[in-house]
Amino acid sequence: MLDITNLHASVEGTEILHGVDLTIKPGEVHAIMGPNGSGKSTLAQVIAGHPSYEVTAGSIVFEGSDVLELAAEARAQAGLFMAFQYPVEIRGITNAYFLRAAVNSVRKAQGLEELDTIDFLDVLEKKLAAIGWEDSFLNRPVNEGFSGGEKKRNEILQMAVLEPKLAVLDETDSGLDIDAVKAVAEAVTKLRSPERSILIVTHYQRILNYLTPDHVHVLADGKIVRSGGKELALKLEELGYDWLRDEAVAIS
Amino acid sequence: MSTIDTHVQKPYQYGWETDIESDTAPAGLSEDTIRLISAKKNEPEWLLEWRLNAFRHWLTLKEPTWANVQYDPIDYQAIHYYSAPKQQKQLESMDEVDPKLLETFEKLGIPLSEQKRLAGVAVDAVFDSVSVATTFKKTLSEAGVIFLPFSEAVLEHPDLVQRYLGSVVPHTDNFFAALNSAVFTDGSFVFIPKGVRCPMELSTYFRINATSTGQFERTLIVAEAGAYVSYLEGCSAPMRDENQLHAAVVELVALDDAQIKYSTVQNWYPGDENGKGGIYNFVTKRGACRGRNSKISWTQVETGSAITWKYPGCILQGDNSIGEFYSVAVTNNRQQADTGTKMIHIGKNTRSTIVSKGISAGRSQNTYRGQVKIMKGAENARNYSQCDSMLIGDQCGAHTFPYIDVRNSTATMEHEASTSKIGEDQIFYCQQRGISAEDAVSMIVNGFCKEVFRELPMEFAVEAQNLLGITLEGSVG
Numbered sequence: 001m002l003d004i005t006n007l008h009a010s011v012e013g014t015e016i017l018h019g020v021d022l023t024i025k026p027g028e029v030h031a032i033m034g035p036n037g038s039g040k041s042t043l044a045q046v047i048a049g050h051p052s053y054e055v056t057a058g059s060i061v062f063e064g065s066d067v068l069e070l071a072a073e074a075r076a077q078a079g080l081f082m083a084f085q086y087p088v089e090i091r092g093i094t095n096a097y098f099l100r101a102a103v104n105s106v107r108k109a110q111g112l113e114e115l116d117t118i119d120f121l122d123v124l125e126k127k128l129a130a131i132g133w134e135d136s137f138l139n140r141p142v143n144e145g146f147s148g149g150e151k152k153r154n155e156i157l158q159m160a161v162l163e164p165k166l167a168v169l170d171e172t173d174s175g176l177d178i179d180a181v182k183a184v185a186e187a188v189t190k191l192r193s194p195e196r197s198i199l200i201v202t203h204y205q206r207i208l209n210y211l212t213p214d215h216v217h218v219l220a221d222g223k224i225v226r227s228g229g230k231e232l233a234l235k236l237e238e239l240g241y242d243w244l245r246d247e248a249v250a251i252s
Numbered sequence: 253m254s255t256i257d258t259h260v261q262k263p264y265q266y267g268w269e270t271d272i273e274s275d276t277a278p279a280g281l282s283e284d285t286i287r288l289i290s291a292k293k294n295e296p297e298w299l300l301e302w303r304l305n306a307f308r309h310w311l312t313l314k315e316p317t318w319a320n321v322q323y324d325p326i327d328y329q330a331i332h333y334y335s336a337p338k339q340q341k342q343l344e345s346m347d348e349v350d351p352k353l354l355e356t357f358e359k360l361g362i363p364l365s366e367q368k369r370l371a372g373v374a375v376d377a378v379f380d381s382v383s384v385a386t387t388f389k390k391t392l393s394e395a396g397v398i399f400l401p402f403s404e405a406v407l408e409h410p411d412l413v414q415r416y417l418g419s420v421v422p423h424t425d426n427f428f429a430a431l432n433s434a435v436f437t438d439g440s441f442v443f444i445p446k447g448v449r450c451p452m453e454l455s456t457y458f459r460i461n462a463t464s465t466g467q468f469e470r471t472l473i474v475a476e477a478g479a480y481v482s483y484l485e486g487c488s489a490p491m492r493d494e495n496q497l498h499a500a501v502v503e504l505v506a507l508d509d510a511q512i513k514y515s516t517v518q519n520w521y522p523g524d525e526n527g528k529g530g531i532y533n534f535v536t537k538r539g540a541c542r543g544r545n546s547k548i549s550w551t552q553v554e555t556g557s558a559i560t561w562k563y564p565g566c567i568l569q570g571d572n573s574i575g576e577f578y579s580v581a582v583t584n585n586r587q588q589a590d591t592g593t594k595m596i597h598i599g600k601n602t603r604s605t606i607v608s609k610g611i612s613a614g615r616s617q618n619t620y621r622g623q624v625k626i627m628k629g630a631e632n633a634r635n636y637s638q639c640d641s642m643l644i645g646d647q648c649g650a651h652t653f654p655y656i657d658v659r660n661s662t663a664t665m666e667h668e669a670s671t672s673k674i675g676e677d678q679i680f681y682c683q684q685r686g687i688s689a690e691d692a693v694s695m696i697v698n699g700f701c702k703e704v705f706r707e708l709p710m711e712f713a714v715e716a717q718n719l720l721g722i723t724l725e726g727s728v729g
Contacts, residue, residue, distance in 0.1 A: 048684050049683075049684075050680055051676060051680065052676065071683065071689075072680060072683035072684055073682075073683040073684075073686050073687060073688050073689070075684075076683065076684050076685055076686040077686045081684070082684050084681065084684075086677075087681070088677055088678045088681040090678065090681075090682075090695070090696055090699055091672075091696075091699050091700055092698070092699030092700055092701070092702035092703075093695055093696070093698075093699035098685075098695075101685075101687055101691070101695065102682075102685035102686050102687055103686075105685070105686040105687045105688070105691070106686040109686065141699070158685065162685065162686070
């Protein structure tokens with residue numbers, strides 16, 4: 001599904017990622033954890049194709065093709081989705097309109113017929129029902145006046161509607177109270193499937209209580225320094241990131 | 253280059269020129285020029301005197317400099333004040349119009365021939381200094397509506413024209429209004445008699461074609477008691493390296509319970525990306541709500557012109573009268589716009605609403621300038637103003653100058669203003685959902701302008717949205 005090899009990336013001339021390797025197979029859930037400033041969000045943004053980041057070495061292969069040559073919208077059209085840490089507001093455009101524009105752009109790129117308003121509403125209602133949410137914010141402008149929790153839920157709704165092959169969740173749990181983390185994680189769990197992979201980028205272990213990862217990686221100073229199963233997350237929770245840092249110092 | 257820069261660049265689509273033989277007055281402005289224009293149009297003596305009077309007043313005036321725009325001095329003696337396509341005789345039907353002219357308007361999306369006309373919209377097509385065709389004349393006259401080129405209206409309805417001409421914008425109003433009063437050539441005249449609801453949208457399309465000419469049109473719309481009309485104007489011009497002057501005057505009069513809805517989609521040539529060429533659009537537009545419960549609504553979408561200087565306003569004289577101004581002004585490259593409105597509350601319980609959306613891209617400057625004046629006798633007057641600016645890129649400017657003058661303590665005034673920026677992050681967000689950068693900008697801008705677009709007649713709302721997409725294409729990279 002996704003193969004990242006020796007990825008180096010910089011922003012405004014400063015290198016943030018110093019050689020990241022990561023392989024995700026279909027249906028797997030991976031978690032990337034790490035302290036603030038370790039490069040977690042940079043990794044998510046680089047995968048999604050944010051223009052502010054420059055890849056200086058390495059490769060990202062998604063579904064067998066090199067995505068570094070593709071613009072962000074082409075990556076999205078190929079089935080790569082990112083839930084934003086800070087979802088953006090778009091005034092005057094309703095959520096329903098935005099979602100339809102997104103779905104139709106993707107359908108168009110895949111050579112499928114675009115959906116009209118009525119067909120699209122059918123799809124939307126089914127998705128909402130599937131993740132157990134009401135449709136109250138479909139007619140509100142995109143993220144405008146949304147609470148932090150509503151914004152993150154809206155990201156997951158977009159994921160449900162766009163049906164990506166790979167979803168990168170960039171700190172989807174940050175700024176949420178415990179109930180909201182649970183609600184979001186449970187909705188994502190419902191979207192798991194053998195064909196869909198998920199990469200969770202997070203600072204805290206708690207979202208992983210509800211959304212169990214197959215693999216956990218620790219990113220520190222722009223490199224993956226440790227990988228393991230879900231128990232690694234628990235150990236981090238208990239001992240903190242300093243434990244790894246101390247260990248690294250001890251080894252060197 | 254950033255995404256934002258490449259997105260706002262797209263060549264002007266209407267920049268071609270029609271090769272047609274024309275009858276053009278020599279350059280220069282004097283009483284003789286005015287006599288020549290008046291003679292070409294077989295005008296009555298009173299109108300010639302009216303023009304000369306305005307010209308003599310104009311000679312005493314200085315060009316205004318208070319607007320937030322910069323340009324080299326205009327040489328008023330280098331302009332041709334009259335240019336008309338050559339035409340042998342009075343036309344009996346549309347079939348006799350020069351095919352080149354019909355083709356010109358067809359290319360602009362304004363078909364004039366009988367078979368292809370826009371359904372439900374009557375069009376007056378003005379080419380340089382003259383009106384070349386007016387559609388649906390018969391349907392309209394059956395309803396009692398007069399919709400004529402101004403020069404024909406002067407001959408056929410001299411009393412009506414004389415009664416209302418200059419009654420809202422007198423020649424003493426300002427420098428450009430005085431100039432227009434002296435040399436205006438054509439435009440539209442609309443008269444909706446008492447109690448009549450105009451059966452279709454009326455529209456005038458202005459095309460500047462000849463080189464070194466100015467266009468000085470005059471539009472006068474009168475809605476008698478209980479009448480209703482929706483009117484739309486559109487415009488474009490060829491791409492030329494020189495600047496061309498367009499100084500129009502529009503006067504609206506609404507009597508008791510009458511309603512006039514006036515919409516503009518302005519797309520004059522804006523000049524190239526370095527600011528060479530383009531139209532100077534120095535226009536005076538005003539509506540008088542003379543009657544009780546009358547209503548005048550201005551909706552404008554301004555995307556063209558090198559420089560825009562216009563403040564469509566309302567004089568709310570009748571009790572309970574309503575004035576509205578909805579505006580989208582987009583500037584790109586080196587364009588400069590100084591636009592807004594004037595709402596003068598005189599009658600009791602008068603209400604005004606101002607919604608202005610300014611979008612600046614490239615190195616352009618976009619200024620909102622608005623005046624709200626509540627006079628002593630205007631008991632319980634209400635105004636709501638909302639001015640929003642959007643910046644695309646970091647080399648443009650947005651400015652807001654609200655002037656508020658309240659002389660009656662029962663007035664209610666509300667003013668809201670905001671400035672936002674289309675950022676890379678907003679565009680990236682859309683791209684991450686599969687939407688291209690261009691579609692994203694177009695969507696974000698359309699969302700920003702929604703409150704104004706919904707005031708436009710349906711057909712034109714779509715046109716305006718597309719126009720905005722074109723104007724801003726290439727502004728994001």
